Amino acid sequence: MLSPKRTKFRKAHKGRIHGVAKGGYTLNFGSYGLKAQEPARITARQIEAARRAVTRHIRRAGRVWIRIFPDVPVSQKPAEVRQGKGKGSPEYWACRVKPGRIMFELDGVDQDLAERAFELAAAKLPVKCKFVVRWGEGS
Amino acid sequence: MAEFETISAEIRERAGKGAARAARRAGRVPAVIYGDNKDPVIVTVDRRDVIKQLQRGGIQTRLFDVKTDQGTHRTLIRDVHFDPVTDQPIHMDFLRVTRRTVLNVEVPVTFLNEDKCEGLTQGGMLQIVRNTVELTCPAVDIPDHLEIDLTPFNLGDSIHFSAVSNVPEGITAVIDDRDFTIATIIAPRGLLSAASEEEGETEGGEAAADEGGES
Known part of the structure; x- marks a missing residue:
């Protein structure tokens, strides 16, 4: 699973996701992409599950690019612990995704295969997604 | 015109x-x-x-x-x-x-004869580095697209701007200090190594489960 190698601070504020993607909303590497339509926090586990769904479906024929990185540490308090006594310990990593963000890109496979692969990947993610193709290439 | x-x-x-x-x-x-x-x-x-x-x-x-x-x-x-x-x-x-306007314009690149390319028939993948190439040309002579014939290329080869077959005379690329790369033919990961990092941990069990569920 993806996670930062080292961080300046162990714990981060929860934060809120406002607005739409300011960058990373166009295809940069592959011919096909999976674009988020809603704001959400996507965990490293979900990214990995989606990546596996894609690579398994395309039978490792093409190439997959992951355009998001989980750099937000999410903390949780243990079960049956009263409120207070400080913030919980970091449990997993997540990525804040804004609407419009291209999360995955894919190349080297047919459009039908890519569409199905991303359909499977989208099922692993907590956001509504859209399959995108470059303008002029079956869009 | x-x-x-x-x-x-x-x-x-x-x-x-x-x-x-x-x-x-x-x-x-x-x-x-x-x-x-x-x-x-x-x-x-x-x-x-x-x-x-x-x-x-x-x-x-x-x-x-x-x-x-x-x-x-x-x-x-x-x-x-x-x-x-x-x-x-x-x-x-x-x-x-x-007629006099000269400008820099991004022209899309088209790849021909993918089925005759030895590198691709061996299972390689065409990794496109640049989908478009920026050219300096008169506005009335902008090529629709640039063509690259993939026939002579093999696995591991890089395809440079010099491989473009239809650059009209008098039209130059904006990047003129080097013969820049447009695409490469890479071997897919499955071809490079039989055992990948994910196979050991989950591939066998989950793959069987997934396929069973889908069918």
Whole structure:
């Protein structure tokens, strides 16, 4: 699973996701992409599950690019612990995704295969997604 | 002299985001026509016409006659802005061109004979580094696309700008200090190593479960 190698601070504020993607909303590497339509926090586990769904479906024929990185540490308090006594310990990593963000890109496979692969990947993610193709290439 | 396609436009009375949003709600795309040392003209174009042109590909290499009530402008589409979420066109820039206009333009690259390429038939993958190449050329002589014949290339080969077969005379790439890479033919991971990092942990069990579930 993806996670930062080292961080300046162990714990981060929860934060809120406002607005739409300011960058990373166009295809940069592959011919096909999976674009988020809603704001959400996507965990490293979900990214990995989606990546596996894609690579398994395309039978490792093409190439997959992951355009998001989980750099937000999410903390949780243990079960049956009263409120207070400080913030919980970091449990997993997540990525804040804004609407419009291209999360995955894919190349080297047919459009039908890519569409199905991303359909499977989208099922692993907590956001509504859209399959995108470059303008002029079956869009 | 290149052929001009025709696109009809309506003059916009008001500028600004309020008017632009009203135009978008009415199914039109706000646009501006500028260049050739003349005053800019603000217009709107039918969104369906724009999408039709976008779907053909290479929209920035084709020349357009923009017809308005006040006359026709010979133009090139210089920029198209898209909504980040819906990918609908939200604004366009038309640049007026003349016979003398020379500009830098992004021309799409097309790859030919993929089925005859030895590297690809062996299971390699064409990894495109540049989908477009920026060329310096007269506005009336912009090539539709650049062609690269993939026949002579093998696994591991890099395809450079010198491999482009249809660069017209007098047209140069903006990057002229080196023979830059346009694509490479890479071996897919499955070909490089039989055992991948994920196989050991989950592939066997989950793959069987997945396939069972799907069927």
